[in-house]
Amino acid sequence: MAMGEQLLRILEDLREKEFEKFKFYLPHEGTAPHIRRGKLDGASRIQVAELLMQTYPQEALDITNQVLHKIPRLDLVQGGQLQTGGETGHSGNDADRSEAANSSTGARKPQAHGKQSLVSEQQLMKLAGKMGKTWRQIGIEFLGLENHFLEQIEENNPGDTKLRAFNMLLEWRKRARQDATAIHLCSILSQDEVPLQPEALDCLRDTGGA
Numbered sequence: 001m002a003m004g005e006q007l008l009r010i011l012e013d014l015r016e017k018e019f020e021k022f023k024f025y026l027p028h029e030g031t032a033p034h035i036r037r038g039k040l041d042g043a044s045r046i047q048v049a050e051l052l053m054q055t056y057p058q059e060a061l062d063i064t065n066q067v068l069h070k071i072p073r074l075d076l077v078q079g080g081q082l083q084t085g086g087e088t089g090h091s092g093n094d095a096d097r098s099e100a101a102n103s104s105t106g107a108r109k110p111q112a113h114g115k116q117s118l119v120s121e122q123q124l125m126k127l128a129g130k131m132g133k134t135w136r137q138i139g140i141e142f143l144g145l146e147n148h149f150l151e152q153i154e155e156n157n158p159g160d161t162k163l164r165a166f167n168m169l170l171e172w173r174k175r176a177r178q179d180a181t182a183i184h185l186c187s188i189l190s191q192d193e194v195p196l197q198p199e200a201l202d203c204l205r206d207t208g209g210a
Contacts, residue, residue: 003060007052010064010076011045017141018071023048025067072188073144074176119173119182123203127185128165130200135165142194143172182206 014022023040026048035055040048052060068077131138136154139145150168157163173180186204189196 004049004053007049007060007064008045010068011049013076014045014071014073018073019045021071022067025070026052026063029063029066069179071144072142074172074179075144075146118178118180119185119204121170123182123206124169124173125162125166126203127200128169129162130196130203131165132161134195135161135168137195138165138189139168139172142188142191143168144175145171 011019011022023043026040027034027037035051039051043051052063056063065077068074128135136147136150139150140147145168149171150164153164153167153171157167172185176184182204186201188194189201189204190198
């Protein structure tokens with residue numbers, strides 16, 4: 001797939017609020033010259049894709065990768081749509097992508113690093129029990145999951161909100177892969193806009209994983 005087509009498909013998958021966030025973070029990514037914010041104000045998805053290719057002809061996909069981690073829309077990074085490397089002249093191996101992901105998300109994670117293992121099912125189940133009816137909103141708006149996927153979870157778990165939320169979180173963990181740590185999930189769900197009480201995240205701060 002050509003780079004321009006790949007960039008456009010990714011941008012078209014972003015909801016309007018996410019696209020605005022993408023344009024907000026974009027001027028801070030990459031090496032000079034940066035894309036000026038004035039060029040992004042009111043720009044369409046096609047125009048943003050063109051700006052990326054013009055400004056970063058060899059790094060456009062890498063820059064997009066970094067911004068997607070900040071929104072966050074990890075499903076677009078990990079789901080195979082963002083094929084970094086190949087046409088861009090980069091090696092595109094998993095280690096390179098992992099390093100870029102870690103550097104781009106470092107500011108979002110707490111500095112007091114504890115255990116960096118993947119978030120456990122026990123932690124996810126405890127968290128699911130705190131979500132209640134907001135689980136779908138959290139899944140779509142903050143974890144980057146698709147509505148049709150959440151509808152399927154709802155059908156498979158009739159009347160059980162906790163299991164619905166748990167299966168949603170398991171899907172996020174699967175897609176996030178090496179980024180699915182308790183610290184990373186906590187950083188996402190600690191945003192002011194997330195409809196969760198702060199104590200709901202205590203299970204993610206428990207380094208014992210229970």
